[in-house]
Amino acid sequence: MTEILRGNLVHTPEFGKLETIPHGYIVLEDGVVEGIFPVLPERYAACPAVDYKDCLIMQSFADLHLHAPQYPMLGMGMDLPLLDWLDTYTFQTEARFSDLDYARQVYRQLAEDLISSGTTRVAMFSSRHADATLILMEELERAGAAGYVGKVNMDRNSGAAQEAAGTSIPETLRWLEGCRFAHVKPILTPRFTPSCSDGLLEELGKLALERGLPVQSHLSESPGEISWVKELCPDCGQYWETYRKHGLWKKGTLMAHCVYSDEKEQEAMREAGVWAVHCAASNVNLCSGTAPVREMLERGVRVALGSDIAGGDQLAMNRVITASIRASKVRQMETGDPFLSVPEAYYLGTAAGHGYFDGSSGFQEGKKLHAVVVDDSTFPPAARELRLEERFERAVYLMEKQHIRAVYSEGRLAPFCRLR
Amino acid sequence: MTEILRGNLVHTPEFGKLETIPHGYIVLEDGVVEGIFPVLPERYAACPAVDYKDCLIMQSFADLHLHAPQYPMLGMGMDLPLLDWLDTYTFQTEARFSDLDYARQVYRQLAEDLISSGTTRVAMFSSRHADATLILMEELERAGAAGYVGKVNMDRNSGAAQEAAGTSIPETLRWLEGCRFAHVKPILTPRFTPSCSDGLLEELGKLALERGLPVQSHLSESPGEISWVKELCPDCGQYWETYRKHGLWKKGTLMAHCVYSDEKEQEAMREAGVWAVHCAASNVNLCSGTAPVREMLERGVRVALGSDIAGGDQLAMNRVITASIRASKVRQMETGDPFLSVPEAYYLGTAAGHGYFDGSSGFQEGKKLHAVVVDDSTFPPAARELRLEERFERAVYLMEKQHIRAVYSEGRLAPFCRLR
Numbered sequence: 001m002t003e004i005l006r007g008n009l010v011h012t013p014e015f016g017k018l019e020t021i022p023h024g025y026i027v028l029e030d031g032v033v034e035g036i037f038p039v040l041p042e043r044y045a046a047c048p049a050v051d052y053k054d055c056l057i058m059q060s061f062a063d064l065h066l067h068a069p070q071y072p073m074l075g076m077g078m079d080l081p082l083l084d085w086l087d088t089y090t091f092q093t094e095a096r097f098s099d100l101d102y103a104r105q106v107y108r109q110l111a112e113d114l115i116s117s118g119t120t121r122v123a124m125f126s127s128r129h130a131d132a133t134l135i136l137m138e139e140l141e142r143a144g145a146a147g148y149v150g151k152v153n154m155d156r157n158s159g160a161a162q163e164a165a166g167t168s169i170p171e172t173l174r175w176l177e178g179c180r181f182a183h184v185k186p187i188l189t190p191r192f193t194p195s196c197s198d199g200l201l202e203e204l205g206k207l208a209l210e211r212g213l214p215v216q217s218h219l220s221e222s223p224g225e226i227s228w229v230k231e232l233c234p235d236c237g238q239y240w241e242t243y244r245k246h247g248l249w250k251k252g253t254l255m256a257h258c259v260y261s262d263e264k265e266q267e268a269m270r271e272a273g274v275w276a277v278h279c280a281a282s283n284v285n286l287c288s289g290t291a292p293v294r295e296m297l298e299r300g301v302r303v304a305l306g307s308d309i310a311g312g313d314q315l316a317m318n319r320v321i322t323a324s325i326r327a328s329k330v331r332q333m334e335t336g337d338p339f340l341s342v343p344e345a346y347y348l349g350t351a352a353g354h355g356y357f358d359g360s361s362g363f364q365e366g367k368k369l370h371a372v373v374v375d376d377s378t379f380p381p382a383a384r385e386l387r388l389e390e391r392f393e394r395a396v397y398l399m400e401k402q403h404i405r406a407v408y409s410e411g412r413l414a415p416f417c418r419l420r
Numbered sequence: 421m422t423e424i425l426r427g428n429l430v431h432t433p434e435f436g437k438l439e440t441i442p443h444g445y446i447v448l449e450d451g452v453v454e455g456i457f458p459v460l461p462e463r464y465a466a467c468p469a470v471d472y473k474d475c476l477i478m479q480s481f482a483d484l485h486l487h488a489p490q491y492p493m494l495g496m497g498m499d500l501p502l503l504d505w506l507d508t509y510t511f512q513t514e515a516r517f518s519d520l521d522y523a524r525q526v527y528r529q530l531a532e533d534l535i536s537s538g539t540t541r542v543a544m545f546s547s548r549h550a551d552a553t554l555i556l557m558e559e560l561e562r563a564g565a566a567g568y569v570g571k572v573n574m575d576r577n578s579g580a581a582q583e584a585a586g587t588s589i590p591e592t593l594r595w596l597e598g599c600r601f602a603h604v605k606p607i608l609t610p611r612f613t614p615s616c617s618d619g620l621l622e623e624l625g626k627l628a629l630e631r632g633l634p635v636q637s638h639l640s641e642s643p644g645e646i647s648w649v650k651e652l653c654p655d656c657g658q659y660w661e662t663y664r665k666h667g668l669w670k671k672g673t674l675m676a677h678c679v680y681s682d683e684k685e686q687e688a689m690r691e692a693g694v695w696a697v698h699c700a701a702s703n704v705n706l707c708s709g710t711a712p713v714r715e716m717l718e719r720g721v722r723v724a725l726g727s728d729i730a731g732g733d734q735l736a737m738n739r740v741i742t743a744s745i746r747a748s749k750v751r752q753m754e755t756g757d758p759f760l761s762v763p764e765a766y767y768l769g770t771a772a773g774h775g776y777f778d779g780s781s782g783f784q785e786g787k788k789l790h791a792v793v794v795d796d797s798t799f800p801p802a803a804r805e806l807r808l809e810e811r812f813e814r815a816v817y818l819m820e821k822q823h824i825r826a827v828y829s830e831g832r833l834a835p836f837c838r839l840r
Contacts, residue, residue, distance in 0.1 A: 072803045075817025076810050078745070079761045093803040106801050113800075284746045287753055313742065313817045322733065325498070326704045330750050333707055341499045380533075381526050383492045383513040390496050397495025397733045400820065 003028040004044055007052035007373060009036065010392045011059050012351045013362035015297065018343040020388040025049075026057065031368050031411015055405055056374040056388075056395055059346075059362060061317030062121040062353020063114070065216070065256040065277040065306025068136050068149075069094045069127040071110045073310045082222065082286050090310075091161035094127040094152075103132035104139070110315075111136075111143035116401050116416050117316040118372035120409035121357055122147040123216055123254050123277070123306075125189055128154055128163045130175035137184040144407075144414035147357065150189025150216055151175045153204060158195045169203045176211070183410050187254075192218035193229050193242040205247030215248045219255035219265075219276075222288045226260060240265050240274075249274060252356070256306055259283055259291045266292075266299050275302045275356060278348065280327035281320055282311030290327045293348075294337040304356055305349040318399045321349040342393045368411040375405045423448040424464055425828075427472035427793060429456060430812045431479050432767040433782035435717065440808040445469075446477065451788050451831015472793050475825055476808075476815055479766075479782060480790040481737030482541040482773020483534070485636070485676040485697040485726025488556050488569070489514045489547040491530045493730045502642065502706050510730075511581040514547040514572075523552035524559070530735075531556075531563035536821050536836050537736040538792035540829035541777055542567040543636055543674050543697070543726075545609055548574055548583050550595035557604040564827070564834035567777065570609025570636055571595040573624060578615045589623045596631070603830050607674075612638035613649050613662040625667030635668045639675035639685075639696075642708045646680060660685050660694075669694060672776070676726055679703055679711045686712075686719050695722045695776060698768065700747035701740055702731030710747045713768075714757040724776055725769040738819045741769040762813045788831040795825045 005028070009021040027034045027044055035041075070090060077089040097103045114122065122140070126133035126149055133151040140149065153168045154161060163171070172188075179186045188204050190196040196204075208215050220226055220239050233242045240261075243249040251273035258276040261269070269276060278291050296303055306312075307320045314320060321342075328339040340348070351362050360367040374395045386394075395403075407414040425448070429441040447454045447464055455461075490510060497509040517523045534542065542560070546553035546569055553571040560569065573588045574581060583591070592608075599606045608624050610616040616624075628635050640646055640659050653662045660681075663669040671693035678696040681689070689696060698711050716723055726732075727740045734740060741762075748759040760768070771782050780787040794815045806814075815823075827834040 071800045074800050075814040076806075078813065078817070096803040102801070102803075109800060281746075284749055287749050287759070289753060290750075326701075326746075329704055329707050330710075333709060334754075339707070380491045380494050380529060381522070383516045383522075386496075393498070394495040397498070402822075 001030055002034070002044065002047045004040065004047050004049035005052065005057060006049055007055045007057040008388055008391070009057050009363065010388060011362035012343055012347040013364070015347050015352070016341070016344050018389060018392065019362065020392070022388055026363060026369065028369055028411060033363055033365050033367055033369055035365060036363055052373050052405065054377065056376060056391060058372050058374060058392065058395065059350035059354065060120040060370040060372040060407060060409065061118050061349055062304065062356070063119045063307050063317055063320070064123040064254055064275070064304040064353050064356065065279055066122065066309045067125045068107060068110055069097050070310035071106055074315070075313045076310070078285055078313065082224070085286070087159055091159040095160040097127040097129045097132040100131055100135060103129070103135045107136045107139040111139040111145060112416060113315055115143045115145050115407055115409065115414045116404065118399070118404055118407055119317050120145055120370045120407060120414070121353060122149070123187060124149045125216070126151050128152050128161060128171070130171045130178070133175055134178045137179065137181050140184045141181045143416070144409045144412065146183035146410050148185050148187035148214060148216070150187040152189050152191050153200055154191040154195040155197050155200050156195055158191070168200050172207070187214045187216050190217050190248065193239070194225065194232060198246070201242070201246035201248065208250070209247055214252050214254070215250065216254040217243065217248070217256070219258050220260040221257035222286070223260060238265055240268050256308065257283065257288070257291065258296065259289045261292070261296070266296055266301050270300045273302070275304060277304050277306040278324060279306045279308035279312060281314060281323040282308035284323070284327060285313060286311050290331040290334065292337070293324070293328060293331070293340065302352070303348055304353040317349050318396050321345045322397055324348065342396055346396055369408045370410070371408040372404055373406040374399055374403050376403060378403070421450055422464065422467040424460065424467050424469035425472065425477060426469055427475045427477040428808055428811070429477050429783065430808060431782035432763055432771045433784070435767050435772070436761070436764050438763040438809060438812065439782065440812065442808055446783060446789065448789055448831060453783055453785050453787055453789055455785060456783055472825065474797070476794040476796060476811060478792050478794060478812065478815065479770035479774065480540040480792040480827060480829065481538050481769055482724065482776070483539045483727050483737055483740070484543040484674055484695070484724040484773050484776065485699055486542065486729045486732070487545045488527060488530055489517050490730035491526055494735070495733045496730070498705055498733065502644070505706070507579055511579040515580040517547040517549045517552040520551055520555060523549070523555045527556045527559040531559040531565060532836060533735055535563045535565050535827055535829065535834045536824065538819070538824055538827055539737050540565055540790045540827060540834070541773060542569070543607060544569045545636070546571050548572050548581060548591070550591045550598070553595055554598045557599065557601050560604045561601045563836070564829045564832060566603035566830050568605055568607035568634060568636070570607040572609050572611050573620055574611040574615040575617050575620050576615055578611070588620050592627070607634045607636050610637050610668065613659070614645065614652060618666070621662070621666035621668065628670070629667055634672050634674070635670065636674040637663065637668070637676070639678050640680040641677035642706070643680060658685055660688050664688070676728065677703065677708070677711065678716065679709045681712070681716070686716055686721050690720045695724060697724050697726040698744060699726045699728035699732060701734060701743040702728035704743070704747060705733060706731050710751040710754065712757070713744070713748060713751070713760065722772070723768055724773040737769050738816050741765045742817055744768065762816055766816055789828045790830070791828040792824055793826040794819055794823050796823060798823070
């Protein structure tokens with residue numbers, strides 16, 4: 001089926017490049033972008049069209065690091081030091097997800113909150129619970145979101161959230177059995193080295209290889225964590241080697257944070273094709289630091305953004321994008337590294353993340369559409385006619401749910417849009 | 421008239437102290453707090469009551485530094501260096517306010533945006549225009565907000581926004597003539613030393629003395645500005661002395677930013693009773709730096725918060741509060757100064773600002789009520805029953821307009837609440 005969307009098109013086909021097409025057209029064939037046009041070619045004249053008039057049609061967001069079971073504690077415990085925060089809030093909250101009714105309630109609200117905020121793709125941590133993880137995937141699928149979800153593996157040092165000895169791999173296999181969703185796929189998710197025994201990492205590495213499964217984890221978030229890893233794994237020179245040792249350091253592996261990744265660790269990422277997921281809001285909230293994003297990008301490391309709820313306090317990715325800009329400005333004041341411009345940070349929070357999943361670069365022919373339609377007509381009255389670039393910038397800073405007219409995920413209008 | 425409000429009361433009667441009264445009562449007599457009770461005294465049993473049930477009744481916000489005519493450029497031009505940003509956006513936008521229809525449109529939306537975000541008191545910069553400033557005051561009054569508004573004085577170095585020679589004082593007098601509002605009062609507002617000639621500052625100092633008017637301006641926002649002031653005023657040892665010299669450095673003077681105020685400047689503030697208005701979001705957006713808030717507070721300098729739109733990109737003061745927390749965490753990482761806790765930052769963005777106007781400390785007997793009623797029932801489902809302190813924290817981080825059930829300003833329910 002051919003479908004045509006009309007509106008002011010804004011996307012970032014590459015890092016630092018903003019492309020705008022005033023009153024342009026996106027032609028979809030079964031949800032796949034067939035072309036992008038400033039003027040509609042004659043051959044489509046008879047096709048059904050949705051006219052978003054003066055709205056902006058922008059790339060939707062991709063959130064490549066967040067903890068679904070921490071959604072209940074969003075915005076809480078931010079004054080506590082990291083380890084107290086983990087004990088008092090995180091592990092206790094995550095333990096609640098053995099209750100499947102509770103899981104259903106939380107994950108339904110989370111999925112709706114995500115998609116109505118314009119986030120259409122995710123790479124998400126669940127808890128240790130296989131069944132609750134399947135519920136999470138089902139709710140994401142139902143809401144129209146896409147991406148990866150991982151049952152978390154953690155068999156040591158994890159308090160109330162820890163798995164009973166010998167259950168981590170069998171439960172992982174049982175979870176993988178249940179993963180039969182069209183758009184939400186499994187990703188192996190060792191929480192991080194301190195919470196996984198060598199044996200567990202070894203098994204997960206084998207599983208990743210045998211089944212061709214992607215991997216996500218945490219890396220070099222704080223100095224304390226890095227020292228801890230050094231103690232736990234005296235045979236590994238650097239943190240990243242604890243993952244490589246077990247076959248988890250490979251093309252497409254997502255590593256959250258990388259605040260303290262030095263030149264050597266960054267080179268190891270670039271060489272292996274491991275991605276850094278930058279979580280600016282969380283890194284400031286937890287006093288972790290400001291990540292070397294510009295440096296990683298210049299070195300050729302692939303970078304995407306994550307809300308990292310509930311270390312991050314905001315689910316809406318446009319706020320994560322502006323938090324990344326602010327963190328980069330702090331970093332500029334500290335190190336001189338140029339800050340991220342609005343188009344650059346927007347690229348990282350949208351196109352980069354989508355590219356992780358499908359290799360796309362912005363709105364691209366042959367790729368399913370992931371887009372958000374923004375009505376900026378109720379923004380403060382401008383002093384003159386604004387260029388599309390300026391309207392884009394305001395949208396990134398000011399967009400709230402009520403400004404989002406429509407969301408397209410995997411080429412389809414998200415269900416919540418049809419209900420309105 | 422006696423009126424009773426029931427709900428979960430949360431306020432900060434002093435810096436760092438959070439007081440919570442579950443299902444408590446506020447008794448108002450003509451909008452003035454007569455008492456706060458955990459259990460309603462028998463004598464009030466027959467009075468009309470509004471039961472906000474399980475909602476939080478919290479102190480409303482006070483925004484002690486923002487530029488009303490920059491509202492149209494909220495979230496724009498953030499990638500530009502300060503001086504380009506001023507030239508390309510600020511001065512051109514401000515110049516538009518000679519058009520009174522435009523002023524009416526912008527200021528009506530701003531006033532409604534403010535009050536519906538829970539901000540009930542402001543200290544605000546207008547533009548140079550006397551008539552537009554009166555419109556701004558009228559619109560704030562109509563929306564139910566209170567506080568100070570200043571016609572800006574600027575007779576040098578100010579591009580398109582500058583006043584014609586010899587017109588600044590006569591226009592100020594004409595503006596003062598027109599100031600006849602119940603809750604919105606005038607404040608003298610030399611923009612900052614670089615944009616005011618010595619003669620102008622001299623005249624404003626006299627006016628402040630003769631009429632007992634308060635004063636607001638900018639101080640030590642960035643190193644470049646400080647050098648510029650040194651060049652312009654070689655006879656003054658420090659920036660603050662350029663205000664003292666002309667009688668503008670006095671009890672209750674509001675100085676925005678103070679990012680680079682050293683020990684001596686801070687001592688001068690404390691001695692004179694000059695307030696620092698901390699604008700964390702703006703200071704990061706413009707790469708100015710992180711202000712020494714903890715240091716100022718420990719030295720006894722009074723501090724309140726400002727959104728500083730449009731250097732700041734968010735009008736909602738709960739976001740300015742969390743931005744202040746994040747800035748203080750960055751500062752902690754830099755200097756070791758302990759970060760601002762949620763109750764501390766909330767105090768600065770609410771009680772401190774209200775105290776500036778009426779000497780109150782939180783909800784206090786004998787003071788008009790300034791409060792916001794927050795319905796947190798649609799926040800993410802918590803993993804267990806939350807303490808009121810935790811619900812308060814979530815409200816500060818997650819509150820959006822749609823969670824605000826009611827706003828009280830100067831003891832009255834804000835008009836927008838009656839319309840809903």
